Amino acid sequence: MAAxxxxxxxxxxxxxxxxxxxxxDGRELHEFRTTTVNIGSISTADGSALVxxxxxxxxxxVKAELANPSVEATGKGFIVPNVDLPPLCxxxxxxxxxxxxxxAASQFMADIIESSEMLQMxxxxxxxxxxxxxxxxxxxxxxxxxxxxxxxxxxxxxxxKNTRLPKVRVNGETGAPEVDLGKRRGxxxxxxxxxxxFCIFDDSVLLVDPAAEEEQLATARLTVVTDEExxxxxxxxPGGTPLSGERLQELIGRATxxxxxxxxxxxxxxxxxx
Amino acid sequence: xxxxxxxxRGPEVSQSPLLFACKxxxxxxxxGPRADGRQRDQVDVRPVFVxxxxxxxxxxxxxxEAGDTKLMCCVYGPRExxxxxxxxxxxxxxxxxMRFAPFSCPxxxxxxxxxxxxxxxxxxxxxxxxxxxxxxxxxxxxxxxVMVLENSGSVLAHAVTCASLxxxxxxxxxxxxxxxxxxxxxxxxxxxDPTYAEENGNGxxxxxxxxxxxxxxxxxxxxxxxxxxxxxxxxxxxxAGVRTCIEGCYxxxxxxxxxxxxxxxxxxxxxxxx
Amino acid sequence: xxxxxAIFSRPTHTFDGMMEECSPSTVSIREFGCEQNLLSRSxxxxxxxxxxTSVLAAVYGPAEVKVSKEIYDRATLxxxxxxxxxxPSVKERAQEQxxxxxxxxxLLLSLHPRSSLTLVLQELHNDGSLLSCxxxxxxxxxxxxxxxxxxxFCGVTCAIHTDGTIITDPxxxxxAESRALxxxxxxSKEHQVMxxxxxxxxxxxxxxxxxxxxxxxxxxxxxxxxxxLRRRYSKSV
Numbered sequence: 001m002a003a004x005x006x007x008x009x010x011x012x013x014x015x016x017x018x019x020x021x022x023x024x025d026g027r028e029l030h031e032f033r034t035t036t037v038n039i040g041s042i043s044t045a046d047g048s049a050l051v052x053x054x055x056x057x058x059x060x061x062v063k064a065e066l067a068n069p070s071v072e073a074t075g076k077g078f079i080v081p082n083v084d085l086p087p088l089c090x091x092x093x094x095x096x097x098x099x100x101x102x103x104a105a106s107q108f109m110a111d112i113i114e115s116s117e118m119l120q121m122x123x124x125x126x127x128x129x130x131x132x133x134x135x136x137x138x139x140x141x142x143x144x145x146x147x148x149x150x151x152x153x154x155x156x157x158x159x160x161k162n163t164r165l166p167k168v169r170v171n172g173e174t175g176a177p178e179v180d181l182g183k184r185r186g187x188x189x190x191x192x193x194x195x196x197x198f199c200i201f202d203d204s205v206l207l208v209d210p211a212a213e214e215e216q217l218a219t220a221r222l223t224v225v226t227d228e229e230x231x232x233x234x235x236x237x238p239g240g241t242p243l244s245g246e247r248l249q250e251l252i253g254r255a256t257x258x259x260x261x262x263x264x265x266x267x268x269x270x271x272x273x274x
Numbered sequence: 275x276x277x278x279x280x281x282x283r284g285p286e287v288s289q290s291p292l293l294f295a296c297k298x299x300x301x302x303x304x305x306g307p308r309a310d311g312r313q314r315d316q317v318d319v320r321p322v323f324v325x326x327x328x329x330x331x332x333x334x335x336x337x338x339e340a341g342d343t344k345l346m347c348c349v350y351g352p353r354e355x356x357x358x359x360x361x362x363x364x365x366x367x368x369x370x371x372m373r374f375a376p377f378s379c380p381x382x383x384x385x386x387x388x389x390x391x392x393x394x395x396x397x398x399x400x401x402x403x404x405x406x407x408x409x410x411x412x413x414x415x416x417x418x419x420v421m422v423l424e425n426s427g428s429v430l431a432h433a434v435t436c437a438s439l440x441x442x443x444x445x446x447x448x449x450x451x452x453x454x455x456x457x458x459x460x461x462x463x464x465x466x467d468p469t470y471a472e473e474n475g476n477g478x479x480x481x482x483x484x485x486x487x488x489x490x491x492x493x494x495x496x497x498x499x500x501x502x503x504x505x506x507x508x509x510x511x512x513x514a515g516v517r518t519c520i521e522g523c524y525x526x527x528x529x530x531x532x533x534x535x536x537x538x539x540x541x542x543x544x545x546x547x548x
Numbered sequence: 549x550x551x552x553x554a555i556f557s558r559p560t561h562t563f564d565g566m567m568e569e570c571s572p573s574t575v576s577i578r579e580f581g582c583e584q585n586l587l588s589r590s591x592x593x594x595x596x597x598x599x600x601t602s603v604l605a606a607v608y609g610p611a612e613v614k615v616s617k618e619i620y621d622r623a624t625l626x627x628x629x630x631x632x633x634x635x636p637s638v639k640e641r642a643q644e645q646x647x648x649x650x651x652x653x654x655l656l657l658s659l660h661p662r663s664s665l666t667l668v669l670q671e672l673h674n675d676g677s678l679l680s681c682x683x684x685x686x687x688x689x690x691x692x693x694x695x696x697x698x699x700x701f702c703g704v705t706c707a708i709h710t711d712g713t714i715i716t717d718p719x720x721x722x723x724a725e726s727r728a729l730x731x732x733x734x735x736s737k738e739h740q741v742m743x744x745x746x747x748x749x750x751x752x753x754x755x756x757x758x759x760x761x762x763x764x765x766x767x768x769x770x771x772x773x774x775x776x777l778r779r780r781y782s783k784s785v
Contacts, residue, residue: 042424043342045377055330059423061377067288080284082385087371088348088419090331095371097280100641106282107642115728115748134288138376138385140421142346143329166291179291212331220653233749239649239733242740245759252752279635 011217018205025054025211030254032196032209035262037154037269039162047163047187051155054211055145057089058152060137060159066168066177067134069125077124077132081109083139083152090144090212105148108236109139112153112225116193116233119160123188127170131177135163146212149223149236153195154262161270163187191227193234194262196255198222203241208254224255228263281385290381308465308472310341317521319455319467322529324436326443326537334444336533338436341469342426347436349444352414366411370399372420372433379425380470394430401434401454401490401500407447416446427469428456434490434500439530443537450492451530452499455522457515459485459507464515466522483508489519493527575765577704577717582684582776584692590668592693596685598717600675603682605689606668613664622657623665629682630670643745647682650733650743654687656696665695676719677705679731679745684769691777700736702769703743704762705729708750714758716765730758734766736773 006013006024017024027033033054042048045061069076083105085093093099098106113119124133137159139152164184168177199210199218207214215221220240225233232252237243277283312318320341329335332348352366372395376383398420406416418441420433431454438452458468461483465472473486485505492499498520503512578599587593590606610623617624627648629640651667667689669682683703690697707718707726715722723729728748735742741759 042344042377044380044424044426048377057329059375061375063377063382065288065290065382066294067285070285078284078288080282082281084385086373086419086421087350087417088332088346088421089329091350091353097278100645103280103638103641104645107638110282110638111747115746117749134284136284136376136382140375142421143331145330168291168294177291177294178296179294181291181295227749231749231751232746232755235730235744235746235755237741237744238646239651239743240653242653242735242738242742244738244740245756248741248759249752249756277635279637280641282638 010213014201014214014217018201023207023214029206030208032258033211035154035265037158037265039158039269040273045159046165047159047161049155049158049162051151051158053147053151053154053209055143056141056147056151057143058139058141058148058155060139060152060155062159062163063136063138064163064165065134065136066126067132069129069132073121074129075125076121078134079113079119079121079124079137080134081113081137081139081156082106083109083141083148085141085144085148089141093144101148104238105152108149108223108234109137109152109156111236112156112193112195112234116191116225116227118157118189118191118193118227119187120190126168126177130175131168131170133165135160144212146210146215147197150195150197150209153193153225154266157189157192157194158266158269160187161189161266162273191233192259192263192266193225193227194255194259195223195225195234196251196258198224198251198254200241200243206247206251222251224252226252226255226259228259230256278386292380310469312465314465315463317466317518317525319522319525322432322526324439324529324533326439326533327540332440332444334440334442334446336436336440336443338432338439340428340432340467342424343422343429343432344424345420345422345429345433345436347418347420347433347440349416349418349437349440349446351416351444352411352446355413355415362413364409364412366406366408366413367415368399368403368406368408368418369415370395370402370418370420370437372398372422374422374425378422394433397430397488397500397502398433398437402437402441402452404497404499405438405448405450405452405492406441407449410447416441425470427471427473428467428488430454430488430502431456431467431490435526435530439534442534450495450497451527451534452490453493453523453526453530454488454490455519455526456486456488457518457522459483459487459505459511459515464511464518466518482506483511485512487512487515487519489516489523491520491523493523575716575761575768577765577768578719580684580769580772582688582772584688584776584780590693592689592691592695594685594688594692595672596681596688598677598681598684599719600673601677601681602672603678603685604670604672605682605685607665607689607693607695608668609665609693610660610663611666613662617664618662621661623655623660623663625652625655625657625665625667627651627667627669627686630668632671632674643679643682646679646733646743646745647686650683650701651686651690653742654697654699654701654735655690656698659696674720676721676723677717677731679703680705680717683733683743688773691773698737700770700773701733701742702736702766702773703731703733704765704769705731706758706761708748708754708758712754714754714761716761728754730755732759732762734763736766736770739763739766
């Protein structure tokens with residue numbers, strides 16, 4: 001009976017839960033799903049992480065390649081984040097080039113890196129004007145059950161924390177780089193930006209960490225990115241129901257708490273590996 | 275050169291640090307024990323880890339690890355065919371899509387599906403189709419998506435196994451499971467379930483009798499559904515290779531059966547005594 | 549700039565197009581202006597100028613929708629952003645998403661089920677605050693097309709300078725030397741925030757200040773909306 005009700009009128013189905021201040025998956029309104037982080041499982045990547053946020057699963061592999069710095073910024077390296085939503089992760093995605101959602105997510109990842117200054121691009125420079133690292137952060141969603149942005153941001157952060165670059169020296173005579181794959185060192189992660197997503201249901205009810213179905217029925221979505229100093233590195237609300245300043249303040253408060261939780265989680269996982 | 279406008283762009287050119295490595299990585303030799311301690315010229319497959327039903331959104335899914343080779347398969351459908359003009363009134367359609375994550379190989383791959391991925395998709399299709407009762411699903415399509423997370427050799431063989439497991443998990447009617455196994459012939463000796471280095475290395479001095487063989491096998495019907503070989507091999511070693519592969523398939527058969535039984539038990543727990 | 553020159557050199561008293569201007573007073577936003585109904589083949593069009601930033605918008609629809617994109621209970625809105633040079637990239641796609649979801653919230657899409665609406669935004673010149681200009685042009689074009697809307701909206705961009713001062717409607721040079729940039733879409737009913745898109749890091753207080761400033765600036769744009777519509781329709785009646 002319940003399954004039929006859910007299919008026939010999903011909106012009413014969700015409302016009947018929200019009336020009782022709970023959600024179909026048993027969570028409270030302001031509760032995140034269980035988050036697990038697993039790092040370094042892909043040996044072909046220079047750094048990798050797998051994050052599960054409830055059912056939503058995202059894997060990130062960081063591959064470092066050598067490149068010439070751009071002419072505008074001779075002392076800086078590159079970091080290239082891309083998000084892919086393959087048809088494997090949900091039936092709503094088609095094969096082929098990334099759709100709007102994947103592209104917007106890729107841009108969002110690039111924005112987080114730039115806004116939070118989590119990594120100084122100067123650190124990726126090997127020799128000014130000649131050689132630098134280009135870090136390709138490829139994020140693949142393996143199971144899509146909503147809240148892609150939070151999962152991606154966390155996976156990318158964990159994978160970058162796990163990344164160890166080989167030692168490179170530029171040969172003075174030939175000018176060719178010499179790479180010592182045996183000696184590696186980690187990246188210096190200066191900030192830990194963490195995203196927290198919310199959605200607004202029926203123009204009024206606020207839900208934290210929406211699942212795929214909740215996301216679809218919601219009238220607005222919002223993602224707040226905060227770092228450990230409580231500064232905002234991104235408030236992304238791509239439209240939807242208008243929100244008052246006070247409401248926003250409340251969400252930011254929740255996002256700051258989430259940042260602390262996730263920061264602790266990452267530290268614990270990193271420590272468990274070393 | 276056409277640029278990919280749907281992804282975040284990095285530098286124009288970048289090269290893998292492997293190209294500049296001081297000391298080249300260990301080469302694959304055709305003598306002595308294998309790098310991972312397995313036996314040469316014996317049916318010594320890597321231990322496999324399989325798990326069904328990890329992806330919440332898919333009808334059926336399977337994750338497989340064999341040594342460092344990690345792959346994931348999701349099955350969607352049977353559902354209405356997408357292209358109406360392709361609808362077959364009598365028989366269902368099987369579509370396969372196999373991709374490599376950009377970080378899955380030692381050198382970073384491109385996001386755009388290459389010809390190798392397409393070849394693999396086709397071979398996967400040919401190996402799976404004979405095992406499916408497609409006539410039971412008229413006017414519908416069954417989608418099989420495989421994502422290779424880490425390529426450590428024998429990818430196609432494991433993809434076949436993983437895909438058949440996911441199909442079974444999805445409850446698609448089949449005549450039999452399909453198991454895959456690969457060997458690499460190198461002169462007079464051979465290695466079963468080769469790693470990436472063994473697969474691609476060119477260890478032997480002689481260039482005679484060098485080849486690779488991947489076999490898809492229906493274990494309870496004792497039939498071969500797919501056979502793919504490249505290189506140049508003598509007739510005897512090819513037929514011996516087929517027999518070796520079949521033996522290899524039987525070695526992983528119990529593991530697959532157990533995983534499937536476990537998934538079924540979880541989905542439908544046996545009725546309690548009371 | 550060739551294209552934009554061609555448009556703005558048109559006499560302002562053309563047959564159906566008109567040009568209006570509003571000069572800044574207290575909250576410092578650059579001089580802005582708008583011309584509606586300047587394309588003959590689209591169902592609604594507008595060009596919006598903020599200082600030197602200018603955008604041309606066209607709306608097509610309601611029209612027939614592709615079966616794959618059909619939504620059974622409302623119209624499908626598609627937003628296409630064209631940069632001045634080159635092909636649209638990931639950045640444009642992210643902006644499209646922002647504009648589309650803002651428009652979806654203000655349009656009464658359920659009045660046109662199973663049909664398609666297309667909003668095309670062409671960047672003519674970028675001198676800062678481009679996303680807000682896209683929003684403003686889009687809103688004007690939808691008004692011109694006569695699409696049913698529950699409210700109007702406008703876009704305001706704020707930049708926080710390195711010394712902490714807030715600049716509304718920054719130019720490209722001001723954007724470059726700012727440490728944070730925020731764009732808001734404000735609705736006309738309750739002056740609340742419909743959309744936010746930010747760059748750089750900032751404190752919560754700074755953001756609240758920016759919202760307050762944007763809300764003040766939005767008043768100005770909304771009174772301009774009202775004025776321009778009133779003038780336009782009083783002429784035709």
